[in-house]
Structures are given as C-alpha cells and as structure tokens.
Amino acid sequence: GAVVSQHPSWVICKSGTSVKIECRSLDFQATTMFWYRQFPKQSLMLMATSNEGSKATYEQGVEKDKFLINHASLTLSTLTVTSAHPEDSSFYICSAWGGGGTEAFFGQGTRLTVV
Amino acid sequence: AQSVTQPDIHITVSEGASLELRCNYSYGATPYLFWYVQSPGQGLQLLLKYFSGDTLVQGIKGFEAEFKRSQSSFNLRKPSVHWSDAAEYFCAVDSGYSSASKIIFGSGTRLSIRP
Numbered sequence: 045g046a047v048v049s050q051h052p053s054w055v056i057c058k059s060g061t062s063v064k065i066e067c068r069s070l071d072f073q074a075t076t077m078f079w080y081r082q083f084p085k086q087s088l089m090l091m092a093t094s095n096e097g098s099k100a101t102y103e104q105g106v107e108k109d110k111f112l113i114n115h116a117s118l119t120l121s122t123l124t125v126t127s128a129h130p131e132d133s134s135f136y137i138c139s140a141w142g143g144g145g146t147e148a149f150f151g152q153g154t155r156l157t158v159v
Numbered sequence: 160a161q162s163v164t165q166p167d168i169h170i171t172v173s174e175g176a177s178l179e180l181r182c183n184y185s186y187g188a189t190p191y192l193f194w195y196v197q198s199p200g201q202g203l204q205l206l207l208k209y210f211s212g213d214t215l216v217q218g219i220k221g222f223e224a225e226f227k228r229s230q231s232s233f234n235l236r237k238p239s240v241h242w243s244d245a246a247e248y249f250c251a252v253d254s255g256y257s258s259a260s261k262i263i264f265g266s267g268t269r270l271s272i273r274p
Contacts, residue, residue: 050202078261087249088203088264137202139262147193148253148262152202 046072048140050151057128057158065123065154067138073118074140078148079111082135094121128158161186163252163265171271174242180235180268182250191253192233193262194224198246206248209233220244245272 047070057063067077076095080088092113094100100113110132112124121140125132135155141148162185172178184190191210195203207218214226224235233250250265 080264085269087266090261090263093261135200147191147205147208150195150203150205155200 046070046140046142046149048074048138048149048151050138050154052154053152054155055157057156059129059158060127062124062126063128063156065125065136065138065156067121067123067140067151069119069140069142069149072140072142074121075118075143076141076148077115077121078139078141079113079121079123080137080139082137082153084135088137091123125156128156130158132156133158161190161252161263163250163263165248165250165265165268167268168266169269169271171273172240173273175239178235178237178240178244178270180248180250180270182233182235182265183231184233184250184252185231186252189228192224192226193251193253194218194222194233194235195249195251195264196220196246197249197267203249206235240270240272242272242274245270 049068051066079091081091082088091106092100092102094113094115096115096118102108115121137153138151139148164183193208194206206222207216209216209226216224222237226233247267247269249267251262253262
C-alpha cells in the first residue's frame, strides 16, 4: 500500500508553546488529508479535513484557531497545536487520500505530551 | 449520519480459540467498511476492507470479515488466535469516494489473549 509518513513520532513541549506535526504522502498525491486525535484507551476522533490549497473543514467542537492546519501541497499537510496545554496531550494521527476508488492511508501517529 | 458501533469493549479469548469481533454500522447506502488493528502506542494497520463484491473478505494475519447488509454488520473473525493478536481493533466506515469522504471509527474492542 501507499506510504504516509508522520513526523515527529513523539514530542514533548512546554505549556504555552506551539508544536507542528507533519504528514507526508511519500508515493502518491493526496487530494485530501484528515487529522485525528486519540485519547488513551479511546477511539480516533476526526478533527478536520483538509484539501490542498483550501481551508480545512473542522469537526464540531474543534477549535480552528488552536489547531491550525495547512495543506500547502499535494504531498504535505501540517497540524500546528498553538499555545499547547496539558489537556492537548494526545495521540494525533493523519491520513491521506489520493482520490478515486482508493482508500485513505494512515500515518504512524504522533504522541504529543505537554508539560 | 453514519456511525459505527462496536458493542464489545473488551474481549478475552484463549490462545488457539476462535474469535469474532462485532461491528454494526448505520448508513443509508452501502458504505466502504474497514477493520484496523492498533498495538499499544502504535499507529493503525489495515487488516481488511470491503468495497463491493464478495461479502466475505479475507485480510492479513488470517483475519476475515463478512458483510451482512440485512444486519448492517461487518464482523471480524479468526479461526485460531495467537498471543500476538492482542491489540485494539477498530471497525470503520467511509461514506465513499465520490467526494472528499472521511472515515468514522467505532469505539474499539480491546482483545486480550489468555495463555
């Protein structure tokens, strides 16, 4: 299957700082990328959907000013957690979809810990 | 709105025993259906998927799933589990690929293996 690379795989940051997570489709062009959040022992919750070159669509209850999503190219989307707080500590996973009759492929996830 | 229900939060089976994990979905048309596995602290691995055609789908690691439209179910089965199968299993539904669709996950079923 296609490869989606997520970086970093884990990050620790101080409260109040911002953290950027990258999601890259390595061998295909991603028409759409999705960002999920997973709390311990819980399921994945969709945060937002981004299409290349346009603004992301956020799910209800997700603060767009806190979770900035940029999908500047067909192979790269970034999620920036701004002014991070301990309650933002979570596992963040991206997926990328190349369009047509294909499935979305998932990155390996990023574990964010805010101290 | 589409949804996915996994009624079993936690299942324990003996090594070598058979396994069935339940999944029910709610969607107006025939959705695309997936089963993913997640080991602790890891990303998602796709076990199998159903798009159309044969309702019995074979996946990796000896898993299979059967799509039953009349029951809106897509249960995951394995005839003989191995200790390495212990993980979290997620059923997911996608509304299709005619537009930028998104995958919705069930709450997950944690599988423990008894030696």
